Amino acid sequence: MTAQTEIRTTPAWFSNAMARCRNLEFVVGITLTLLLVGLVLLAPVFFPDGGESINLMARLAAPFAEPGHPLGTDALGRDILARIATGGKVSFVVGVYSSLGAVVLGTILGLYAGYYRGVLDTIVMRFADIQLAFPFILFAMTVIAIYGPSLERIIIVMIVTQWVQYARIVRGSVLALRERTFILAAKSYGQSSAKIIFSHILPNAMGPLIILLTLNIANNILLESSLTFLGLGVDPQTPSWGGMLAEGRNYVQTAWWITLFPGLAIMLTVLGLNLLGDWLRDQLGKSVQ
Amino acid sequence: MQQLTFLSQRLLQAVFVTLAVTLFVAFAIRFTGDPAVMMTQESSNVTEADLAMIRESLGLNAPFHVQYLQFMGQLLTGELGNSFFRGPIKELIGSALPSTLLLAATSMVLSILISIPLGIVAAVKQGKWVDQLIRILSLTGLSFPNFWLAMMLVLIFSITFNVLPVSGFSGVASLVLPSATVAIVLTAVNVRLVRTAMLDVLSEQYIMVARAKGVKEFWVIYKHALRNSAIALITFFGLQFGNLIGGIVVVERVFNWPGMGSLALDAIAQRDYPLLQASVCILAMLIVIVNLVTDMAYSLIDPRIRVKS
Numbered sequence: 005m006t007a008q009t010e011i012r013t014t015p016a017w018f019s020n021a022m023a024r025c026r027n028l029e030f031v032v033g034i035t036l037t038l039l040l041v042g043l044v045l046l047a048p049v050f051f052p053d054g055g056e057s058i059n060l061m062a063r064l065a066a067p068f069a070e071p072g073h074p075l076g077t078d079a080l081g082r083d084i085l086a087r088i089a090t091g092g093k094v095s096f097v098v099g100v101y102s103s104l105g106a107v108v109l110g111t112i113l114g115l116y117a118g119y120y121r122g123v124l125d126t127i128v129m130r131f132a133d134i135q136l137a138f139p140f141i142l143f144a145m146t147v148i149a150i151y152g153p154s155l156e157r158i159i160i161v162m163i164v165t166q167w168v169q170y171a172r173i174v175r176g177s178v179l180a181l182r183e184r185t186f187i188l189a190a191k192s193y194g195q196s197s198a199k200i201i202f203s204h205i206l207p208n209a210m211g212p213l214i215i216l217l218t219l220n221i222a223n224n225i226l227l228e229s230s231l232t233f234l235g236l237g238v239d240p241q242t243p244s245w246g247g248m249l250a251e252g253r254n255y256v257q258t259a260w261w262i263t264l265f266p267g268l269a270i271m272l273t274v275l276g277l278n279l280l281g282d283w284l285r286d287q288l289g290k291s292v293q
Numbered sequence: 294m295q296q297l298t299f300l301s302q303r304l305l306q307a308v309f310v311t312l313a314v315t316l317f318v319a320f321a322i323r324f325t326g327d328p329a330v331m332m333t334q335e336s337s338n339v340t341e342a343d344l345a346m347i348r349e350s351l352g353l354n355a356p357f358h359v360q361y362l363q364f365m366g367q368l369l370t371g372e373l374g375n376s377f378f379r380g381p382i383k384e385l386i387g388s389a390l391p392s393t394l395l396l397a398a399t400s401m402v403l404s405i406l407i408s409i410p411l412g413i414v415a416a417v418k419q420g421k422w423v424d425q426l427i428r429i430l431s432l433t434g435l436s437f438p439n440f441w442l443a444m445m446l447v448l449i450f451s452i453t454f455n456v457l458p459v460s461g462f463s464g465v466a467s468l469v470l471p472s473a474t475v476a477i478v479l480t481a482v483n484v485r486l487v488r489t490a491m492l493d494v495l496s497e498q499y500i501m502v503a504r505a506k507g508v509k510e511f512w513v514i515y516k517h518a519l520r521n522s523a524i525a526l527i528t529f530f531g532l533q534f535g536n537l538i539g540g541i542v543v544v545e546r547v548f549n550w551p552g553m554g555s556l557a558l559d560a561i562a563q564r565d566y567p568l569l570q571a572s573v574c575i576l577a578m579l580i581v582i583v584n585l586v587t588d589m590a591y592s593l594i595d596p597r598i599r600v601k602s
Contacts, residue, residue: 025425130309136532137310137581139539142557142573149561149569150321222436229438230543234558249441253547256444257452264448267441275436282432 030283036276040269044092055087055243064259076261078251084261088269091243094232095273098155099225102162107217109163110170115201115209117171118178128171135168140227148236155238158231162224173216177209211288215281222277229270245270299592307585314577315368319361322566328353331564332377368574376560376568385556385568386575392462393545393552397537399468400475405530408480409519412487416495417514427484434481439540443474443547460549471548475540479533486529490522497521524594531587535580542576 048054059081067076075084117125144161151157181187182205190200231237232246240247245266252262329347333339348354355363367373373382415427450470451459458467494500495518503517504510542554549555553572560569 029429130313133306133310134313136535137584138314138577139535139542139580141539141542142576145542145557145561146318146321146569146573149564149566150324226436226438230440233438233440234543234546236561246438249438249444253444256448260448263441263444267438267445270438270441271436274438275433278432278436282428 026283026286029279029286033276033279033283036272037280040092040273040276041096043089044096047086047089047093051083051086051089053086055082055090057086058082064255064262066259067261075265076259078248078262079255079259084248084265087243087248088245088266091245091248091266092269092273094155094238094242094244095225095228095270098158098162098228099221102159102166102224103217103220105159105163106166106220107170107213110167111174111206111209111213113167114171114174115178115206118175119182119197119201119205125175128168128175132168132172135165138165140165141230144227144231145234145236148231153231153236153238155242158228158237162227166220166224169216169220170213173212174209177212178205181205181208215284215288218277218281218284222274222281225270225274225277300589303585303588307581311578311581314581315365315574316361318570318573318577319364320357322570323357323360328377328566331566364570368571368578373571374567377565378563379565379568382568382571386553386572389551389553389556389572390575392550393538393541393554395468396471396475396541396545396550396552397534399472400479400541401530401533401537403472403476404479404483407476408483408487409526411480412484413491413514413519415484415488416491419492424488427488431481431484434477437478439474439478440543440547442477443470443544446470446474447547460547462551467548471544471550474544474547475537478540479537482533482536483530487522487526490525490529491518493525494518494522524591527594528587528591531583531590534583534587538576538580 059077061081062070062073062077063079063081065073065077065081068074070077073083073085075088077083078087113124113128117128140162143165144158147161148157178201187200187204190204228237229244229246229249232244233250235250237246238244240250248266249263252259252266255262327344327348328351329344332347333344353360371383373386376382376385379385411427415424418424447459447470450457457469461467499521500513500517503513508517541552542557544550545552545554546558553576557569557572557576560566560572
């Protein structure tokens with residue numbers, strides 16, 4: 005930023021490389037996401053046994069040590085790759101359903117809170133205060149400790165705690181939009197409030213929502229795996245990435261592959277979604293930040 | 294006067310949040326069943342009279358609001374009653390809370406020391422390859438499941454190279470891996486916050502004035518810009534405290550760290566609900582207090598905030 009750097013012009017090849025770097029972010033993000041989604045969707049085709057076949061002769065086999073087990077086997081001789089492919093379903097189901105639930109609930113409440121203000125607005129903002137002071141893990145621990153772990157309960161707990169973020173964003177957009185000329189024009193035409201909210205305000209608030217949704221799916225995949233790892237998530241009988249890591253923890257010293265690969269699967273999935281979210285944020289411009 | 298209203302508003306808000314969280318936890322835990330039955334589930338030949346006596350001694354015959362008020366009184370006075378199986382809760386928390394705070398403080402300091410220089414570089418070189426690299430590193434850090442990162446660090450440093458202890462708490466060396474795990478994930482967030490705060494300040498007019506006066510770039514950044522972004526940074530870091538505690542609860546389990554997370558998870562495993570209730574509420578209250586202090590510090594340091602609010 006000094007005078008010298010001002011004079012020095014950026015070479016064209018360099019700015020092209022930067023633009024390509026942004027595209028690379030998209031390419032890597034979408035590739036990782038599609039690769040893992042594909043693996044999980046095609047799991048029943050490639051691994052019809054669902055990673056459940058026990059082979060005690062081949063237990064704790066290192067990657068490529070036994071034919072047909074490229075990522076090795078676990079303590080019961082079950083194929084790690086098959087279990088990763090099958091277990092990913094839990095992560096994606098939790099990530100997608102919880103985020104969709106939260107975005108729908110949060111958007112509706114945020115739209116009405118921002119448009120009408122009043123009591124609803126106060127309630128939404130007070131919920132935002134609570135959410136800030138009560139980490140998801142603590143809330144989930146309390147609920148799961150009492151009602152017991154299950155897939156549905158995790159999804160519900162996520163929706164209950166996360167709708168607020170969407171409501172706050174939408175509320176902010178509505179407050180910024182509601183005095184704009186095109187909204188006043190729609191009002192003076194005599195359009196109903198519901199019509200104004202859903203067909204004029206909502207489309208203009210979509211950008212930030214889509215970014216948050218992408219990042220939210222990623223984050224919830226992380227949270228689900230943490231809960232399952234702690235024994236507060238899905239049933240240990242169901243193959244899941246967090247569950248595999250909890251089992252593998254006992255064998256870290258002797259069989260590192262049991263913990264390495266499921267963790268990598270989580271990380272690459274989340275990284276793919278984070279890259280996509282970041283790329284989207286960039287595409288939709290600075291106003292979104 | 295304005296400041297007074299702002300502070301009292303924040304105080305009211307903190308009280309409201311505390312009430313909401315403790316009420317929720319107390320209410321939810323009431324639904325778990327009869328504590329008297331749960332306490333005696335291990336022992337045989339328990340008579341109805343024994344159960345009645347336990348209920349009476351735990352104060353379970355009182356209506357919910359009386360029990361809740363009692364619980365709040367206990368929280369405020371620090372007399373937390375007894376856990377089902379492990380004696381006075383006060384002593385359990387008294388030994389677990391410092392461990393958690395130690396881990397939280399170390400990770401936070403570590404993360405700030407790394408994220409401030411990186412964030413400054415990213416902001417100053419905005420759009421250049423260093424900025425891109427830091428952004429990609431930060432995104433990668435955000436994608437780690439913290440408990441898996443913990444296990445991988447154990448695999449590398451404790452098992453392969455055998456330089457650091459695997460778990461437990463035994464002096465400074467045992468603090469390295471847990472705080473590194475928490476700090477890596479925290480830094481991924483903090484770097485972006487520092488970058489944003491610096492970019493905001495760097496576009497201010499007084500920075501342009503400083504440059505026009507011929508102040509060296511180094512001093513423009515470290516004296517003029519960093520000092521002015523410090524206020525925003527305090528708030529950002531303070532508001533991370535809830536996230537920090539959430540992360541620590543999970544990481545403690547991997548390292549068998551004797552903190553509040555382990556205490557709460559053990560309480561869940563043993564169905565020790567008074568202990569769970571107390572530890573969750575104390576962590577939540579701690580977060581409320583840190584957020585409140587952050588906000589107050591913010592408004593005391595920077596008069597502009599008071600006017601805006």
